Amino acid sequence: MTTTAVTATAATTATSATTAATGRAPTPGPVPVLWLALLATPVAAAANAPVLILPDMAASLGVPTETAARLVAAFAWAMAVSVPLMAGLMRRRGLTPVLRLSGALLLGGTLLVAASPWLPAALLGRAAQAAGGAGLVAAAMSLAGSARRMGVISAGFGMLGAAGPLLGAQLSHAVSWRLSLSVSLLSLLALPAVGRHAAVTAPPTAPRSRFDARGAALLTVLATALVLLPHAPAAALGSASASAAVVAVAVAALAVMAVAVAAALLALHVRRRPDGFVPAALVRSPLFLGSALLALALSTSYFTLLFAVPRLLADRAGWDVTAAGAGQLVALLTGSALSWLLAAASARLGRTAVRAVLVTLGALAALLAVFASWGPLLLVATLGGVFGATGANAVLSMQAASSVPAPQRPTAIGLFSLCYQLGGAFGPAIATALVLGGA
Numbered sequence: 005m006t007t008t009a010v011t012a013t014a015a016t017t018a019t020s021a022t023t024a025a026t027g028r029a030p031t032p033g034p035v036p037v038l039w040l041a042l043l044a045t046p047v048a049a050a051a052n053a054p055v056l057i058l059p060d061m062a063a064s065l066g067v068p069t070e071t072a073a074r075l076v077a078a079f080a081w082a083m084a085v086s087v088p089l090m091a092g093l094m095r096r097r098g099l100t101p102v103l104r105l106s107g108a109l110l111l112g113g114t115l116l117v118a119a120s121p122w123l124p125a126a127l128l129g130r131a132a133q134a135a136g137g138a139g140l141v142a143a144a145m146s147l148a149g150s151a152r153r154m155g156v157i158s159a160g161f162g163m164l165g166a167a168g169p170l171l172g173a174q175l176s177h178a179v180s181w182r183l184s185l186s187v188s189l190l191s192l193l194a195l196p197a198v199g200r201h202a203a204v205t206a207p208p209t210a211p212r213s214r215f216d217a218r219g220a221a222l223l224t225v226l227a228t229a230l231v232l233l234p235h236a237p238a239a240a241l242g243s244a245s246a247s248a249a250v251v252a253v254a255v256a257a258l259a260v261m262a263v264a265v266a267a268a269l270l271a272l273h274v275r276r277r278p279d280g281f282v283p284a285a286l287v288r289s290p291l292f293l294g295s296a297l298l299a300l301a302l303s304t305s306y307f308t309l310l311f312a313v314p315r316l317l318a319d320r321a322g323w324d325v326t327a328a329g330a331g332q333l334v335a336l337l338t339g340s341a342l343s344w345l346l347a348a349a350s351a352r353l354g355r356t357a358v359r360a361v362l363v364t365l366g367a368l369a370a371l372l373a374v375f376a377s378w379g380p381l382l383l384v385a386t387l388g389g390v391f392g393a394t395g396a397n398a399v400l401s402m403q404a405a406s407s408v409p410a411p412q413r414p415t416a417i418g419l420f421s422l423c424y425q426l427g428g429a430f431g432p433a434i435a436t437a438l439v440l441g442g443a
Contacts, residue, residue, distance in 0.1 A: 034147065034149055034153075034201075035147050035197070035198055035201045036197070037148070037153045037156045037157070038156075039194045039197045039198055040144040040147055040148060040153070040156075040157055040194070040198070041144070041156055041157050041160040042190065042191065042193060042194040043140050043143065043144045043191050043194040043195070043198055044140055044141045044143075044144035044145070044157050044160070044161060044191070045157065045160040045161050045163075045164045045191075046137075046164065046187055046188045046189070046190040046191045047083070047133075047134070047137030047138075047140065047141060047188045047191065048160075048161045048162070048164040048165035048168060049164040049165065049167060049168040049171055049172075049187045049188070050079075050133065050137065050168070050185060050186075050187050050188035051079055051080070051083065051134075051137075051165065051168065052165050052166075052168030052169050052172070053168050053169065053171060053172030053175075053184040053185055053187060054072075054075060054076050054172060054181075054184070054185065055076075055168070055169035055172065056169045056170070056172060056173040057172055057173055057176040057181050057184060058072050058073055058076075059072075060176055060181045061075065061181050064181065065121070065122070065123045065126065067123055071123065072123070074123070074127060075123075075126060075127060075130050075185075078127045078130045078131050078134070079130045079131070079133065079134045080134075080231065080425075080428055080429060081131070081134075081228065081231050081232075082130070082131040082132075082133075082134035082135050082138070083134040083135075083137065083138050083425060084227055084231050084422055084425040084426060084428070084429070085224050085227045085228060085231075085422075086134060086135040086138035086139065087138040087141060087142050087418050087421040087422055087425065088223060088227070088415070088418035088419050088421070088422050089138075089220060089223075089224065089418075090102055090105075090106065090135075090138050090139035090142045090143075090418065091142045091146070091414040091415050091417055091418025091419070091421075092220060092281050092414075092415055092418060093105070093139075094142060094143065094146060094414040094418075095411065095412065095414045095415050096215070099143055099146070099147075100199065102139050102142065102143055103139075103140075103143060103195060103198065103199055105136075105139060106135075106136045106137070106138075106139030106140045106143070107136065107140075107192055107195050108136070109132045109133070109135045109136030109139070110132070110133055110136030110137060110140070110188060110189065110191065110192065111136075111189070111192065112129075112132055112136075113128075113129040113130065113131070113132025113133035113134075113135070113136060114129070114133055114185075114186050114188070114189055115129075116128060116129030116132065117129035117130060117133065117182060117185050117186070118182045118183075118185075118186060130185070133185070133188055136188075137188050137191065140191050141421065142414065142417060142418055142421065143198070144157055144198075145157065145401060145417045145421065146413065146414045146417055147198070147201075148402070150351075150402065151347045151348075151350040151351065151398055151399045151402045152347055152348045152350075152351070154347060154397075154398040154399070154401060154402055155343065155344040155346070155347020155348055155350075155395075155398040155399070156344060156347075157398070158340075158343060158344075158347065158394045158395070158397040158398035158401075159340045159341055159343050159344040159347075159394055159398070160340075161340075161394065161397070162336065162339070162340030162343065162390055162393070162394040163336075163337050163340040163341065165336075165340075166333055166336030166337050166340060166390070167333070167337070168187075170333065171184070171187065172184035172185075172187075175187070215281075216277055216280035216281040218273060218277075218280075219270070219273055219274070219277060219280040219281030219282050220281045222266060222269055222270040222273055223270060223281060223282055225262075225266045226263065226266035226267055226270055227422055227426075229259065229262040229263045229266050230263055230426055230429065231426065231429045232259060232429075233259045233260065233263055233429075234429055234430050234432075234433030234434070270282065274287060281415075282415075282419070283408065283412050283415060285408055285409075285412065286407070286408050286412060286415065286416055286419065289407040289408065291403060291404070291406070291407035292404045292407040292408065292416060292419075292420070295400040295401070295403045295404040295407075295420065296400075296404055296419065296420050296423040297423070298359065298362065298363070298396060298400060299393075299396045299397060299400045299401070299420060299423055299424045299427075300423040300424065300426055300427055301366065301427075302362060302366045302389075302392045302393045302396045302427070303393050303396070303397075303423075303424045303425075303426070303427025303428065303431070304426075304427040304430045304431050304434065305366050305369060305370055305389055305392070305393070305427075305431070306389040306390055306392065306393035306427065306431065307393075307427050307428050307430070307431020307432060307435075308373075308389075308430075308431040308432075308434045308435045308438075309369060309370075309373055309385055309386050309389040309431075309435075310332075310336075310386070310389070310390075310431065310435075311431065311432050311435035311436070311439075312373065312435040312438065312439040313328075313332060313373065313382050313383070313385060313386050314328045314329065314332060315439050316373065316382055316439065317331070317332075317379055317382055317383075320376075320377040320379075320382070321377065321378060321379035321382065323379055331379065331383050332383065332386055334383075335383040335384070335386040335387040335390070336386060336387075336390050338387055339386070339387040339388065339389070339390035339391040339394070340390055340391075340394050342387075342391055343390070343391050343394040343395040343398065344398070346358065346361060346362075346391075346395040346398070346399065347395060347398040347399055350398075350399045355403060358399050361395075362392050362395055362396050362399075362400075365388045365391055365392045365395075366388070366389070366392040368385075368388055369384075369385045369386075369387075369388030369389040369392065370385075370389075372384060372385035372388070373385040373389075393424075393427070396424075397424055400420070401417055401420050401421070401424075404416050404417065404419075404420040405417050405420070
C-alpha cells in the first residue's frame with residue numbers, strides 16, 4: 005500500500021514529537037505485509053515444483069519415477085510436522101531463533117539437494133527445506149496480525165503453489181531440475197527485513213518452563229500417522245492381486261490403530277500437562293476446534309479437486325492435457341487472488357457470515373465436480389475449491405489464534421496449519437480412490 009507525501013510528513017512529525025516527549029524511540033509498526041508474503045510463499049512453489057519433472061529427477065538419480073516421488077512425500081510430511089514444532093519453539097523462545105533456525109535449515113537443505121547424487125541425501129535435503137519453510141510460514145502467519153494481511157499471504161501462497169509445476173518445468177528445461185527445487189531460497193531475501201522487526205513485533209513468549217518433549221514427540225507421531233494414513237487404503241484399492249490387497253488392508257488397519265493410539269496417548273498427556281506443548285485450553289476451545297476442522301475439510305476438498313479435475317476434464321469434456329492444465333492454472337490463480345477479497349471484508353461480514361460463505365462455496369465446488377460435465381463448470385469447481393481453502397487459511401487462522409491468550413497464539417496457528425496441511429495428504433488419496441484409481 006502506498007502513502008502520500010502529506011501522510012509521510014505527518015507521520016514523521018508525530019514520530020519526532022513522541023521521541024521528544026518520552027525520550028524513547030517509538031515502537032516500530034508491523035512488518036510490511038509484502039515482506040511477510042515473500043518470507044512465506046516461495047515454499048509453496050518449491051512444494052509443487054516436482055509435479056511435472058519427476059521423470060527427469062528419477063533419471064538423474066538413477067531410480068524409478070515411483071521412487072523419486074518420495075521426494076514429494078518427504079517434503080509434505082516434513083512441512084506438516086514442522087509447522088507446529090516451529091510454532092512451539094516460537095512460543096518458548098521468540099521469533100529470532102525461529103528465523104535463524106529456519107533460514108539455516110532452508111539453506112542447508114537446498115545445498116544438499118543441489119549437490120547430492122543419491123536419493124537418500126536428497127530426501128534429507130528436501131525434508132530440511134520443508135522444515136525451514138515451515139518455520140518461515142509459521143513466523144509470517146504469527147506476524148500477520150489481521151485477516152486482511154493474512155489474506156495477502158494466503159493468496160500469494162495459493163498463487164505460487166498453482167504456478168509451481170509450470171515454474172519447475174521451465175527451470176528444469178532451461179537449467180536443471182535441482183534449480184527447480186531451490187526456488188524457496190527466495191524466502192531468504194525477506195529475512196533481514198523481518199528480522200529487524202523481530203524484537204518488537206514478535207508474539208509474547210510463554211513463561212520459561214521445562215520443555216514438554218513428550219508432548220512434542222506425541223504430536224509428531226500423531227501427525228506422521230495421519231499423513232501416512234491415506235496411503236494404505238489407496239494401496240489396498242489399487243492392488244492388482246488378492247494377496248497384495250490383503251496385505252494392504254492389514255497395513256491400513258495398522259495405520260488406523262496407530263492414529264488411534266497416538267491420539268489417545270496425546271489426550272492423556274494433555275490432561276496431565278495442560279500447559280505443555282499442546283495447551284489444554286486450545287483443544288478445549290470450540291472456536292479453535294471449529295476453525296481448524298472447517299479448514300481441514302475445505303483443504304481436503306481443494307486438494308481432491310486439484311488432482312481429480314484434470315482427469316474429469318479429459319473424461320467428461322474431452323479436453324487434452326495442455327488445455328486442462330492451462331484452464332486449471334487460470335482457475336487456481338483467479339481463485340487465490342479473489343480469496344483476498346473475502347479476507348479483506350471478513351471484519352465487516354462477521355464470523356457467521358464468513359463461515360457461511362466458505363461452507364457454501366466448498367459444497368458448491370464439490371457438487372460441480374460430482375455432476376458437471378461441461379469443462380468451464382469443472383474449472384469453476386476448481387476456482388471455488390481454491391477460493392474456499394485459501395480464504396479459510398486467511399480468515400479462520402486468525403479466528404483460531406484469537407481463541408487463546410497472546411502467548412499461546414503461535415501454538416494455535418501452528419496446530420491450525422497442521423490441520424490445513426493434512427488436507428494435502430487426504431485430498432490426493434481421495435482423488436485416487438474416486439477418480440484416478442480407474443486409470
